[in-house]
Amino acid sequence: MKVRIHVSLKPGVLDPQGRAVHHALEGLGFSGIEDVRVGRLIELDVADGTSDADLDAMCRQLLANLVIENYRIEKLETA
Amino acid sequence: MSFRAAVVTFPGSNCDRDMAVALEKVSGTAPLRVWHGDAELPERLDFIALPGGFSYGDYLRSGAMAARSPIMQAVVRAAGRGVPVLGVCNGFQVLTESGLLPGALMRNAGQRFVCRMVPLKVETSQSLFTAGYEAGQIVHFPVAHHDGNYFADDETLDRLEDEGRVAFRYAEDVNGSQRAIAGVLNKTGTVLGMMPHPERAIEPELGGSDGRALFESAVRGLVRA
Numbered sequence: 001m002k003v004r005i006h007v008s009l010k011p012g013v014l015d016p017q018g019r020a021v022h023h024a025l026e027g028l029g030f031s032g033i034e035d036v037r038v039g040r041l042i043e044l045d046v047a048d049g050t051s052d053a054d055l056d057a058m059c060r061q062l063l064a065n066l067v068i069e070n071y072r073i074e075k076l077e078t079a
Numbered sequence: 080m081s082f083r084a085a086v087v088t089f090p091g092s093n094c095d096r097d098m099a100v101a102l103e104k105v106s107g108t109a110p111l112r113v114w115h116g117d118a119e120l121p122e123r124l125d126f127i128a129l130p131g132g133f134s135y136g137d138y139l140r141s142g143a144m145a146a147r148s149p150i151m152q153a154v155v156r157a158a159g160r161g162v163p164v165l166g167v168c169n170g171f172q173v174l175t176e177s178g179l180l181p182g183a184l185m186r187n188a189g190q191r192f193v194c195r196m197v198p199l200k201v202e203t204s205q206s207l208f209t210a211g212y213e214a215g216q217i218v219h220f221p222v223a224h225h226d227g228n229y230f231a232d233d234e235t236l237d238r239l240e241d242e243g244r245v246a247f248r249y250a251e252d253v254n255g256s257q258r259a260i261a262g263v264l265n266k267t268g269t270v271l272g273m274m275p276h277p278e279r280a281i282e283p284e285l286g287g288s289d290g291r292a293l294f295e296s297a298v299r300g301l302v303r304a
Contacts, residue, residue, distance in 0.1 A: 016186050062147060065140055067183040068230055
């Protein structure tokens with residue numbers, strides 16, 4: 001089973017990287033960009049039947065730092 | 080009477096030797112060296128140091144992998160028993176990632192790696208590590224980091240301040256840290272994490288010796304105890 005973990009900075013946490021990317025996009029001439037936040041995408045290939053509780057524990061214990069980050073678990077249909 | 084310290088080395092640590100030299104110069108005893116894969120620390124330790132560097136290549140987040148390494152389980156247990164732990168730079172990141180200290184260290188607000196001598200204000204002399212300084216004293220330590228921007232929510236920051244757990248503050252803007260925090264203590268004052276490098280400032284030949292008092296106060300406090 002393929003699982004995508006989307007890790008993003010919590011709202012309110014300053015994102016210097018996002019700000020620099022925002023600035024660079026404007027430098028390329030793109031206008032109307034309100035905000036840019038940079039996150040992380042982690043793709044897991046796990047045994048079918050891996051429980052939601054286990055996926056959640058993986059995020060909490062390692063994949064995300066809950067002081068500054070939120071996470072979202074997306075399970076993909078196996079082809 | 081001897082001072083039994085351990086310096087932990089992770090793959091990618093690069094200040095472990097500096098830390099060991101500083102501890103030996105000040106205490107007169109060479110610290111024991113411990114590897115990240117060790118499951119146990121040596122017995123009867125007086126002091127544990129987590130050095131700077133780029134453990135595990137800063138994969139995932141700075142300090143994240145090291146914080147889950149076998150030796151860190153033992154360090155967390157030792158800290159729980161009251162063994163003093165000093166984490167410098169990457170060691171500070173490992174301490175926050177392992178939950179021994181609150182908050183997190185994010186990318187510097189200016190996006191740049193900062194490598195220079197910075198002035199710090201000593202915020203408290205009421206700890207094992209800072210007893211050799213006066214509260215309010217300005218000292219100079221080198222910094223060398225990309226992820227030193229201290230973040231915690233306002234409630235946590237207020238608690239740290241109320242409990243006298245901010246050990247050092249930057250006396251000029253360095254990396255965008257919340258409330259200019261450069262180093263924090265745990266609740267019992269026995270764990271200190273800081274981004275600036277006291278071990279790189281222990282003799283004038285290194286550009287300054289302001290860091291020496293930190294090791295001296297720790298050694299004095301522990302040998303007497």
